[in-house]
Amino acid sequence: MKLKKWLSLSHLIIMLAPIITAVLLFNVLVDYNKNNDLKDYLLIMSKFKVYEDKIQSPELYNTNSLKDKSFVINKDKNLVLIELYTDIGEKIYPSNESSMLYTQTQELYSDLYKVVTGYKAYTLKKPVFKNSTLIGFYKITIARNIFVKDVNNKTIIAIICFIFVLIIIYTSVILLLNRKFNKPIKLLVEGMHNFATGYGNTVKYENKDxxxxxxxxxxxxxxxxxxxxxxxxxxxxxxxxxxxxxxxxxxxxxxxxxxxxxxxxxxxxxxxxxxxxxxxxxxxxxxxxxxxxxxxxxxNLLTTDYKMNFVEVDGYELFEMLFSGYDEDCEKNEIKLICEISLQGKYKVDVNQMIRVVDNLMSNALRYTPKSGNIYMGAFSIRDAKLAERLGRKDIEELNLIKSEGFVLLIKNDGVIIPKEDKDKVFLPFYQCDDSRSKKTSNGVGLGLSIVNLVIKKHKGEVRIFSEDNSTVFACWIPQKSI
CATH class of the missing domain: 1.10.287.130 (Signal transduction histidine kinase, dimerisation/phosphotransfer (DHp) domain)
Incomplete structure (x- = not known):
């Protein structure tokens, strides 16, 4: 994932996760409170019934008859408050002496017969009649201590859970930031430092961000x-x-x-x-x-940005000219020269440099061909059937794997072969193979094959060497330039 998307998503999670957690915890608390509220309500109603039976008698509302009375049982001393009032609001019995002596009539008449549910207590008020005459009121208040304590405990647990979730979120974000930013940046800095001090190695990091x-x-x-x-x-x-x-x-x-x-x-x-x-x-x-x-x-010129002088030429005429002039040298060295040209079409080449290529390859062939040996010069289209006959199936398949057009220049000579380990090295300047192929005549300076390789590369081509069975073939491929 791209860092931009990852950062946007992480910011969204950081913002929404606490809100979602708080909402979930709140809903859990609300559901829990509802369940406990029902149980608590049923328990309280039974208590109301017990204490109502004790204070519903009209005789109790005589102000002189309540002295030393105690309606609340000992175990409920801290939970239940009972208050009795006359019809005018005078308090004639409080189980808690700190309560007020008078209560406004409007307040007495409010919420009659209704169980008022508060967070800390339930309250029930009812009038008392004697012969259809109002003689007083009673008010029973039952504290919800257990419920309040339980709710407070659950609230504390919810807050702890919320804080724990926040810690997990921010710890995860820190770890992910370290993984996404700090660790790769540290790897990059170490890689740059190692590279600067000469101990460079590849920095391994596989994420595609x-x-x-x-x-x-x-x-x-x-x-x-x-x-x-x-x-x-x-x-x-x-x-x-x-x-x-x-x-x-x-x-x-x-x-x-x-x-x-x-x-x-x-x-x-x-x-x-x-x-x-x-x-x-x-x-x-x-x-x-x-x-x-x-x-x-x-x-030195070819190793620079030297621009070749490409001109359009007819392929057959080009090689007819390139292959001429070597008969005398071959006769002088008692070597048989065979020439063959089988290609058509127009090609863009640097004629002077191609002359140099053929001349250097022929000089190399003359140098290493023994007396009574053969030198073969050929030029073929890459798909010409004769090329396969001259090179052999294995060698032509190697060329055809990567080539699909152009021509091939072949210079083949009898003599000592080039070892496999030296095939690529022979194009290095002044490189010498074994003694049998490194003897230099007065015409050998050690740069001929290097120049051949550079010229062919300037033509966007390649040079291949096939050396076996006491013969060596230099195959130069150059692509065809359509005009």
Whole structure:
């Protein structure tokens, strides 16, 4: 429940609960008093009957005949009051000497023959006649001490119950407030403190209220910051590793360039062939260093918000151009090259970056393909039946689980496979697998596959590696852009 609704409901309960409790207790008291009142009334009427029989005789109303008379029995001394009056209101017998001697006639004539019920006593007044002549009045008052005491006790109990209910209500409200507000806020504060001191962990709170939303957003923010911190750490380590690797990779060709430059300077003869050979070494090392610098610049560029130059191209014509120019390198290394293109339609790609992707993948394939081995280059629509034949059922099912459109670029080469634990790591800059796949020729600088992965991601695509049975396949999926 949302806190706003919960607070409104709790306030309503706090306001209504005491009122409802008071009404219920009052009704209980009223019902109880009614039941006791009936019992008390029946008991009192019997007492009235007893004492009326004693004071109804007309002879009693002679003022000289009541001296030393006692109509009230001992056990009722504190409960019953009997008063006798003459016809003019003169009191001729009071069982309580403190009562007044005269009573107004109007008061005497009121409520005759009627049992007047008061909170503390019952009162009965009746006239007395002799030969149809009014000779006096009698008034009997019976106290309701037991009833009053019982009512007072029950009232005290009701008040105690009311106070107890109030205590329960306010204790429950305090506990609920602590559960709804204090506890989650304390959890959030502790989580923020732990995160600030470097011991951050997820704040566990499952309620879907406003504080729960704050805690959820805090956990998301904490995770996001932690992920970014780890990314920064990885980037920092990567940069440090890149600097170390570049320094190492530049040191060897620079040493060679310096050595051959000094040799040319110190050459005493005029052997042009030797000078050209040394100059060629310098040129090759310079080309290697230039490629390293170009790859490094491109890698840094692709890791930023670099915007690709997307243009619309025909798929078949694009790959016909991309696959050309590698025959000579394959022949030089005694490698058989097989090319296949089976796709149609228009695609939006950055042509220059796609050239770089194919070039880097082919350089990697040439580096690890043994003599008399094969390199396969293919481009297919994602649903093309030929793609399943080239990749195999298991691999194509893995692609089809998440892909529904676009094309796949395949570069397959014979040779040593990539271990499963290294498949994701090969895209890290300068990462080296085992020695059989980490030998670098003069053309390898360790950034080619990293650049391939970044370019494909810029195209909203993915790169998958399938490496088994002495062959490795790089499958690059790029979605189709309809125009």
């Amino acid at each position: 406003e504080i729960g939303e704050i805690i959820t957003n805090f956990n998301i923010m904490e995770k996001d910051i932690e992920d970014k911190r780890k990314t920064i750490e990885v980037d920092q380590k990567t940069k440090e590793y890149m600097i170390s690797s570049i320094s190492h990779d530049l040191k060897t060709p620079l040493t060679a360039v310096r050595a051959y430059s000094e040799a040319i300077i110190n050459e005493k003869g005029s052997d042009i062939k030797k000078i050209k050979n040394k100059a060629l070494v310098i040129l090759n090392k310079s080309v290697y260093m230039q490629k390293m610098i170009d790859d490094l610049l491109m890698y």
